[in-house]
Amino acid sequence: MSPAVYLFTLWVKFSSMSSVLGLLFLAIGVPIILSSVAVDGKTADLLVNLVNGPTLAMAISYTFMQDNIANTRQMNDGEYLSLLFARPLTRSQYIVSKWLAGSTGVFIIMMLNILTFNTAQTLQGRNTVVDLNFWSMSDLILNALSYSALMVVIRSFPMRLGIAVFIILVYASLIGPALSFSMSSYEGAIPAVYMIFQALVFISNFLHHFVFPGIDLFEVLNTTRFSVLPLVTYVSNILMYLLLGTVLLSRREFSYGEE
């Protein structure tokens, strides 16, 4: 862990008006929009899921990782990383610092996001809000850590591949709740359509369980038959992503002529 890289990654977000506005939009704009489009209790529930779920967290994390882990060419960066890695900084320290900085960013922005959402809901006289208690807070932190680990890997991919994977993941994270929501109103519909829905939900669930290394601490700790398996999965997922990020970064060579 390098304090310099950690602080830099958070600080760089305040370097330009556009990135500050982008974060403000995610923190305050999105929840206000979501809250104002809710038409009934059901939609409100869906929106609560969205605020709680991985989509926003991933988007925020992705933004925090933007300042280059390994796909340098996009920034036309000359020998930016050359100078950085000529300093006493290992590639794994770099990855871990980016990861922790991203997680911090996600936590802060998500807190703002939820508080704004809840305020907006209350002001409109609705009672569907995101619960803020010990369990949801710890989930927020744990999920921030895991989504950021995933984003570290995506940001270590070559530029285009990274964007493609990100879009697929966002799509998968959105489609799950959206589909199960609309499915309830389609139960009597044509069987073929219903089956397609089910298949999509299945794929989305699959991605949820194997790609998004999320965790629900309350469920893990308060079931009658306690199992360490979810915890192990959670931790090993993060470790695997960090390791993958480090490997991808270590394979990289830094020179201006690089292909």
Next chain:
Amino acid sequence: MSEKTTCIKIENLVKTYGRGRTRALDGISLEIGNGEVFGLIGPNGAGKTTLMGCLLSLLRPTSGDIHIFGYTPDNLRVKELSAFLPERPNFDAWMTARQFMSYHHMLAKLPHKTSKQDVEEALRQVELDPSAWDRRIKKFSRGMLQRLGLAQMLLGDPKLCFLDEPGSGMDPIGANLLRKLLLNWKKKNVTVVLNSHHLDEVERVCDRVAFIKGGRIHQIEELSNISKEEITIIVKCSPELEMPDDVLCSDIAATLEGHYFGITEHCLRFRLKHEKDKASLVKALVEKQVAVEEVFQERRGLEDLFIALHNEDLRR
């Protein structure tokens, strides 16, 4: 001076790009002593930057070994002791000079307590105007950027400095500053590795230079062996009249214990042992009916060695 200990040891270094398609380094073996100022000289594409990249562990050698202070180049201890100026640095343009320096102070793992003082000291040493310290880097002129690049090297008193083409595109004031810093390092027994195709600034400070081309070292020269007395004389002849022949010029040069290089675009090129022979040379040429129009003089130095080496290569 005491016996020099080895700082950098390179053995049989090979580096290829593109699955072996480009052989950028083709078996480099080299030892650089502690406190030595070492110049790597060669044309574009010679492999200078690649060699430096391997020394900084930014590139992975295809084969061969490098040891710096007895460690492999990726050892953090080595990086704590070294400083680097890239050929095409790209700074965080949104930061102010002071912020950038503080960031690098932190990256270099220097004690936070002395940060402000160290940063200001370095900025002062590169003579960056204090009014620019809190200005954003994106507003900097080229010369100011070069100063900032040098300033970040000074943080933490490095024992080993790598500079990749520091002089290219520098104005005379910048070049002067660079020379001052190099001499300062030399005085402090800091080892310096300097890449260059621009020879002037190197000539005055390097202890040794290696001529590198096509990924190989062709020659290593100790600069103390090159007489500072020797000069190059260029004699421009009138283009309307007939040019003197090579034999005549060689003979004249020989009588003055000098050397004749040949003719290019109506210019004869000589090397002389002493400056005082210049008049004799011109006199002899005029006596042999050579239509001398103008006479230029260059200090004999790396430039000539470089050209000689280059020509030799072309002839091969």
